[in-house]
Amino acid sequence: MRKGHQVALIEEASIGHGYSWGNGAQYNVGSTLPMTYPGVAWRALSWLTKENGPVGLAPGELLRTIPWFIHFLRTGRPKAWRAAYTALHD
Numbered sequence: 001m002r003k004g005h006q007v008a009l010i011e012e013a014s015i016g017h018g019y020s021w022g023n024g025a026q027y028n029v030g031s032t033l034p035m036t037y038p039g040v041a042w043r044a045l046s047w048l049t050k051e052n053g054p055v056g057l058a059p060g061e062l063l064r065t066i067p068w069f070i071h072f073l074r075t076g077r078p079k080a081w082r083a084a085y086t087a088l089h090d
Contacts, residue, residue, distance in 0.1 A: 034084040036076035041069075 047053040057065060074080060 032085075032088040034075070034081055034088065036072055036084075037081055038076055038078050041073050041076055 044055055047055040048057055075084065
């Protein structure tokens, strides 16, 4: 609303049980950090090596995932990350 934009949230079912479930219909600056922060790629790779880690990848998906991972690495470079951070916070 600060910049004159109006937002309408349309719930598919009961109010508070669709798109807004779990976030209290709140948007805050602390939740807008780009996921590809510098150094996260190495952390994600280490997660892949853990049997019960937070990230998993089926062996048959590895080749299909490589282009996405390269893009992920590029957007995690400091200059690209700062640009994304600035855009999200503007």
